[in-house]
Amino acid sequence: MTGYEIARLDEIDEVSDGREPWRPIRHHFGISAFGINAWTAAEAGDRIINEHDESDDGNEELYLVTAGRAVFELDGERREASTGTLVYVRPSVKRTAFAEEPGTTIVAVGGVPGKAYEPDGWEVWAPLRPLYEAGEYAEVADRGRAVIEAHPEYPVAIYNLACCEALAGRTTDAIAHLRIALERSDQLRDLAKEDSDLDSLRDEQAFKELVGG
Numbered sequence: 001m002t003g004y005e006i007a008r009l010d011e012i013d014e015v016s017d018g019r020e021p022w023r024p025i026r027h028h029f030g031i032s033a034f035g036i037n038a039w040t041a042a043e044a045g046d047r048i049i050n051e052h053d054e055s056d057d058g059n060e061e062l063y064l065v066t067a068g069r070a071v072f073e074l075d076g077e078r079r080e081a082s083t084g085t086l087v088y089v090r091p092s093v094k095r096t097a098f099a100e101e102p103g104t105t106i107v108a109v110g111g112v113p114g115k116a117y118e119p120d121g122w123e124v125w126a127p128l129r130p131l132y133e134a135g136e137y138a139e140v141a142d143r144g145r146a147v148i149e150a151h152p153e154y155p156v157a158i159y160n161l162a163c164c165e166a167l168a169g170r171t172t173d174a175i176a177h178l179r180i181a182l183e184r185s186d187q188l189r190d191l192a193k194e195d196s197d198l199d200s201l202r203d204e205q206a207f208k209e210l211v212g213g
């Protein structure tokens with residue numbers, strides 16, 4: 001086993017959550033120190049970076065245009081970015097980006113100041129998002145089991161599975177997976193106290209013991 005790995009960007013399979021597909025660089029290499037992913041537009045005019053801000057988690061992001069040309073919208077201000085351009089964005093800024101030509105590629109690196117990075121596995125759960133938004137909770141729960149069996153290191157994925165099991169009426173399974181998720185990440189406990197996906201569990205004594213309510 002060597003202490004390094006090499007891969008071309010196009011060797012990393014794209015992942016989609018129903019929006020713009022991306023290549024999960026961090027997950028591909030098993031990086032645990034920082035988040036990094038890449039987006040490539042198929043056509044000019046494609047939205048490469050989904051509109052969002054990072055106010056909830058305080059994540060700082062640095063974007064690098066590695067191919068083509070992009071236009072960033074930063075709090076409504078349009079800024080052009082050709083190949084080689086770096087765009088640093090603070091957490092509160094609403095951001096999105098569009099391709100100006102086919103094949104435009106943006107690599108994004110992120111992290112929270114003063115906080116050790118903790119991979120949460122959003123990359124492996126993201127393909128199930130369209131089913132979740134369509135209300136197909138039982139199917140998400142069925143497929144989610146395979147996801148956490150393949151990637152048991154991600155407590156957020158286990159938590160998401162518990163949520164879908166709760167929504168599907170699978171109380172016993174939901175409690176069991178929620179227990180595992182909270183044992184591995186105590187930060188999820190506060191989320192569980194307010195998460196409406198878990199409302200069906202709130203009268204369960206086991207749930208009350210888990211969340212401390």
